[in-house]
Amino acid sequence: MHYWVRASSSDFGGTVPQPRSGHSAVNIGKSKVVVFGGLVDKRFLSDVVVYDIDNKLWFQPECTGNGSNGQVGPGPRAFHIAVAIDCHMFIFGGRFGSRRLGDFWVLDTDIWQWSELTSFGDLPSPRDFAAASAIGNRKIVMYGGWDGKKWLSDVYVLDTISLEWMQLPVTGSVPPPRCGHTATMVEKRLLIYGGRGGGGPIMGDLWALKGLIEEENETPGWTQLKLPGQAPSSRCGHTITSGGHYLLLFGGHGTGGWLSRYDIYYNDTIILDRLSAQWKRLPIGNEPPPARAYHSMTCLGSLYLLFGGFDGKSTFGDIWWLVPEEDPIAKRYTESPPKVLPENKDVAMENYNSQFAVKESQRESSTIVELQKKLDISVSLSRPGLQIMDELEDEEFLELASRLMGAGVFSNGQVSRIQATQVLRDHWKKSTPRSIPIKELGPLLRDYQRLIARHL
Structure with missing residues (x-):
């Protein structure tokens, strides 16, 4: 260490x-x-x-x-x-x-x-x-x-x-x-x-x-x-x-x-x-x-x-x-560990730190809990005015899902997008925190917000 x-x-x-x-x-x-x-x-x-x-x-x-x-x-x-x-x-x-x-x-x-x-x-x-x-x-x-x-x-x-x-x-x-x-x-x-x-x-x-x-x-x-x-x-x-x-x-x-x-x-x-x-x-x-x-x-x-x-x-x-x-x-x-906040935050880290704690009673056996445990973070949606973007409107999320499936573009409309979304979520569920590239943090955490919002 x-x-x-x-x-x-x-x-x-x-x-x-x-x-x-x-x-x-x-x-x-x-x-x-x-x-x-x-x-x-x-x-x-x-x-x-x-x-x-x-x-x-x-x-x-x-x-x-x-x-x-x-x-x-x-x-x-x-x-x-x-x-x-x-x-x-x-x-x-x-x-x-x-x-x-x-x-x-x-x-x-x-x-x-x-x-x-x-x-x-x-x-x-x-x-x-x-x-x-x-x-x-x-x-x-x-x-x-x-x-x-x-x-x-x-x-x-x-x-x-x-x-x-x-x-x-x-x-x-x-x-x-x-x-x-x-x-x-x-x-x-x-x-x-x-x-x-x-x-x-x-x-x-x-x-x-x-x-x-x-x-x-x-x-x-x-x-x-x-x-x-x-x-x-x-x-x-x-x-x-x-x-x-x-x-x-x-x-x-x-x-x-x-x-x-x-x-x-x-x-x-x-x-x-x-x-x-x-x-x-x-x-x-x-x-x-x-x-x-x-x-x-x-x-x-x-x-x-x-x-x-x-x-x-x-x-x-x-x-x-x-x-x-x-x-x-x-x-x-x-x-005597000091309490130090990072002096400079890039966009990905701001996304990461903007997540909040979720109620313990709602930590069920679901995709949310799996991601929560793997990333060692917790969230809550008590923040007023928090805007949740649908996954079918999240272009960066869809581009990442498309690349993971090996498809340059979606040819079969919404069905392919939904399939790609599930493939990407399964990929994250199987990943360890250290294996997730920093460029995936933004799409991952926006998707985490979506899943939390739907289960509260």
């Missing part, structure tokens, strides 16, 4: 970073986390803020080192890549305003000195929303992004000693171009997950790239992985953080489903178990942080540190710990 605990002022000294999203946060060894750049209220940032893990202290180092523009360090930006190799943090690309960047920098965190680098070879085009990971302690691999005109699917490898870029020639099938995805090196393979692709769809596919380790002498090639378990929903702007024998996915955003024009922001925590090669939901003992995307998540031993992000309306500056139940920080929650 793990617990989310919002960091308190007693957790560390110094001045915490200002709110932001689209920033980077990298681990430098086991001693510090370096936060750089980001965006808040349409203002791009270029500051460096450091968390000293041993001393539990936030501070801003006085950096030196000029670039071609004569200013210290890189210019303001967000949605760049940042990768740590030993004591060095490498920065490439990103966005400033509407302009994509293609400059290349390194920060020596021993002496806090920036250097603008002149690289060689196959230079990548300016881009933002790319993703990158370290290969051992010398090379960096970068995949995809957005150059302002098109989504990218190219793979570049940088040698941080010779400063030479090489575009990796990949044969066979390749992932669709994308941005806003994650890229994580796991042993000899690069794993990419999710992102937004050509034409705008948000994806939930997982791919592995081989051929990155010279000693293995493998021909570079992609393989799509379809792993068992409770896979995450399609999303972009999420984080995947390596910790022990699993990868931890948190947050991000996706679309609201059929006939919906809004984005849904997530606060679920899912792990990819490297030993069993399957997706799992991380057991969480309390309410997670507000949903968000374009945040940062770093691993500090057995702890995870979440900072910042954006939920479509607000930029966050809060800091959260994700800790195992035996950690002293977790005891803060288990001994």
Whole structure:
């Protein structure tokens, strides 16, 4: 069991970073986390803020080192890549305003000195929303992004000693171009997950790239992985953080489903178990942080540190710990759990929380009770003026039922609609709460209201 605990002022000294999203946060060894750049209220940032893990202290180092523009360090930006190799943090690309960047920098965190680098070879085009990971302690691999005109699917490898870029020639099938995805090196393979692709769809596919380790002498090639378990929903702007024998996915955003024009922001925590090669939901003992995307998540031993992000309306500056139940920080929650309401609610969660308690005497053996038990919620219709939509008028409900039956449209009129309605209700009765996608919550809870209204 793990617990989310919002960091308190007693957790560390110094001045915490200002709110932001689209920033980077990298681990430098086991001693510090370096936060750089980001965006808040349409203002791009270029500051460096450091968390000293041993001393539990936030501070801003006085950096030196000029670039071609004569200013210290890189210019303001967000949605760049940042990768740590030993004591060095490498920065490439990103966005400033509407302009994509293609400059290349390194920060020596021993002496806090920036250097603008002149690289060689196959230079990548300016881009933002790319993703990158370290290969051992010398090379960096970068995949995809957005150059302002098109989504990218190219793979570049940088040698941080010779400063030479090489575009990796990949044969066979390749992932669709994308941005806003994650890229994580796991042993000899690069794993990419999710992102937004050509034409705008948000994806939930997982791919592995081989051929990155010279000693293995493998021909570079992609393989799509379809792993068992409770896979995450399609999303972009999420984080995947390596910790022990699993990868931890948190947050991000996706679309609201059929006939919906809004984005849904997530606060679920899912792990990819490297030993069993399957997706799992991380057991969480309390309410997670507000949903968000374009945040940062770093691993500090057995702890995870979440900072910042954006939920479509607000930029966050809060800091959260994700800790195992035996950690002293977790005891803060288990001994005196706070009464916290979520700060930001998307439409699906508002639908969920608008349901009320039903009279105990009317909890009969019916579809209502089955759903009630499975979702662990209760409802009442005492709210005045509550409007109940008939299922044959609920377009999103009917579209979901149609897709479940494998029919694109209803060809036999009302009879087919009634049959599809029953099939969808049977599907929900057999589902566990965690297996129901968030995009189904709206139709499910509207149908729950209908059933309650008819049985009162």
